[in-house]
Amino acid sequence: MSTPHAMRPPTQAQTIDAIAIVGPTASGKTAAALALAQTLQAQGGAEIISVDSALVYRGMDIGTAKPTREELAAVPHHLIDTLDPLQSYSAAEFAKDATRLIRDIRARGKTPLLVGGTMLYLKALLEGLNDIPAADPEVRTQIQQQAESLGWPAMHALLTQVDPITAARLAPGDSQRIGRALEVWTSTGQTLSSFHQSAKAHAPDWHIPVISLEPADRAWLHQRIAQRFDQMMAQGFLDEVKRLKARGDLNPDLPSMRCVGYRQAWEGLDAGWPEAEIRERGIFATRQLAKRQITWLRSMPGRLVVAADAPDALTQVLQKVNELPL
Template sequence: MKRPIDAIAIVGPTASGKTAAALALAQQLNTQGGAEIISVDSALVYRGMDIGTAKPSREELAAVPHHLIDTIDPLQSYSAAEFAKDATRLIGEIRGRGRTPLLVGGTMLYLKSLLEGLNDIPAADPQVREAIQARAEQVGWAALHAELMQVDPVTAARLAPGDSQRVGRALEVWTATGQTLSSFHQSAKAAAPSWRIPVLSLEPVNRTWLHERIAQRFELMMAQGFLDEVRQLRARGDLNPDLPAMRCVGYRQAWQGLDEGWSEAEICERGIFATRQLAKRQITWLRSMDSRHVIAADAPEALAQLLVTAQRLFLA
């Protein structure tokens, strides 16, 4: 007999319907002890970033207990390793209350860190980071990406040359430790916990369907006052566009647009494009997960299919 599942993960690209699916599943699980939601989203952790992250409404947050939402200030950073530690603790606490943890979100690196184990990557070294940033300003990130390809080809192969945050972090780890980032990830995978967490993945068959939903949602966020939210964050005076919080999709384009005098229409257009690119990367991540249970997000019966699949896994 199989041991009970530890949690159920509901993942998918942005705007694929994860929040609605999680709330519906939580309601269905009320007859089986109930459920609590653990957010798997690198943007929802930040306080004061509500509109641009499409944060669940007060009513949605009140309907089911939520975790890892509004936990840190935008000035702070939050890593995948921290998420894995927090999620591991929360899974134990939620199961201890007789409820089912639902891992819900689209930050695949967070889910990967939880499922494949933690690593001992050292914390960021400000001096090393500043030195790498200074070199990038001199020779460009493409040159640093080429350098990373020489020392850590495994990590470099999965990063775009313009992904300054991750290229910089990988070089920082190599400089500080003499070990590659990929070697830390491999050691973590070897020591991964033996979770039983089925992954339900909402993936559209028709990419146009997702593109339209992304555009509609971004236009709605603009109408709800997204730019005013970004202006308030800028007015604090202690935030800058290089912080992880301000590099979140949408916020990055809005900050740059306000700096450079773009029209609201141009900010919206660029934000939609960046969000679609994010969705493309998320789908690529998902397709690398062979054990996931795929639900056609754009099918009329998507929600019903997800609930039936989850119930079958829950009772297996």
Template sequence: MNHLVTARPIDAIAIVGPTACGKTAAALALAESLQDQGGAEIISMDSALVYQGMDIGTAKPSRLERAAVQHHLIDILDPSLSYSAADFARDATALISDIRARGKTPLLVGGTMLYLKALLEGLNDMPAANPDIRAQIQRQAQDLGWPAMHARLAQVDASAAARLAPGDSQRIGRALEVWMATGQTLTAFHHSAKRQPPDWHIPTISLEPTERAWLHGRIAQRFDDMMAAGFMDEMRRLRQRGDLNPDLPSMRCVGYRQAWEGLDAGWPDSRVRELGVVATRQLAKRQITWLRSMPQRHVVAVDGAPDPLKRVLDWAQEFLRS
């Protein structure tokens, strides 16, 4: 997209892209470049970074990076808890207002695209999580298995069941929870009217590779760096708490899920690394597919371009001038 049209001042700038494409570095550089324009603060848009104690496997920004630029929505939740897109939309809305009131530019940075969608478009008025019903479903699943729970879902919400694999415990459990808590299907909630979000003006810069091999190499290197930094020891510490399980959203994060399975099965670290890299590639593919459905994004090629970071900074300045 070469022509930029803006009707009013921006509320924030979003920096998105698949995992391992350099979003953190770009956001830090952009924040530094805005120091003489009031400065900037980063709102993390990553569903894994919210969790405390999950530092290595999430490639969380370092303490030095967070000291250089104020970050939000990092380390805000214990891994035993869950954080939804609706939670993000609520928290990010308040943060954008607060950051702008202090004369700074909010930077929404991350690859959890559902979070951005929830903020920009609003969400259906979904019921809140019900811990008692969720625990009941977990107990039934332990006795019957998730394929049987999937068959049960098919009886009450055939459309939802058709979208889900029989082993997708997290989504099957949520669909059954909604049905048991409200008597309405998840599909019915999806078709209901959305709560309207504020009339945001948030231009989106998308960092995207032109060659898949480039991103695959970055993903493999990142996983190797995580393993060298002690990722498996981090996973062991989390398991030793005794209150976590592999069906929690935190433990289903890419890398953590494979590490948990590996420790259960006694795999060598090389096997965890192999499956973790594959799962991360699959995540990146889903992220790219989602990004390509956003025609309003401003794409910056991160591989082969002469200076992708300069392009990010140029786009940002153009947004701010309009």
């Protein structure tokens, strides 16, 4: 790998609030973040804020491809292992936590690195969120009953009629988010996307450049996803899910257990699928997640794109940072 240009002086680097490194699953975000953090040591150092809805959960290590102990020890990390899988965590909570962390890390003279692939979290931080109403248990129950009768693909079709913008970014089987969007519509008569749009008018004044790792060849990403899933299976992923099931207080409808891979493993263990079928379904679901993540990324015109499958991708990331108008 060629040697990147020297980073800009610390006094100029302080003019940004943070740097975001995003991309679809298995695109190399962790490696890029660690390389950047090492380079920033000369400027006071860096700390990583996880932008990942699965890494917040304790006991979910293998299936989330959580950074290793060595990686966690190399650079301070935040918003990893902060919740029990029984708990939930929202984009609004992330935006609040990340705002506090960015200010704290900056106060320590370090650069915050926002790293992950949960695009709704990043959107909430960068654009703000309006006062979306809290969950209404009665409306949620009604929608759940309707879904049990019609199926979630039909509910997705219904959402397409009332809120096509939100429906376009959700998979037909994403029951949690489809249900939430329909709940907002039923409770308020307003679309979830309209709340997000109006939030932009009150967006925080962040200076956070976004570096996006996007593969030029989708087949490269598919191969990486399959390799990662095989590695997780070899490391004992199914045993991890069995331990979570054995707790007795978790269920497959919780946000934690709906994370990609866990949902398929839980369902497969309940149904007695062979490991090969769990693997196939898990890889397919992860590919679908990556596809949705790339769609989100392409809606961010100001992002700085690096080809994740380029041999010098890490060097390009460092050069992008060096070239920022800091």
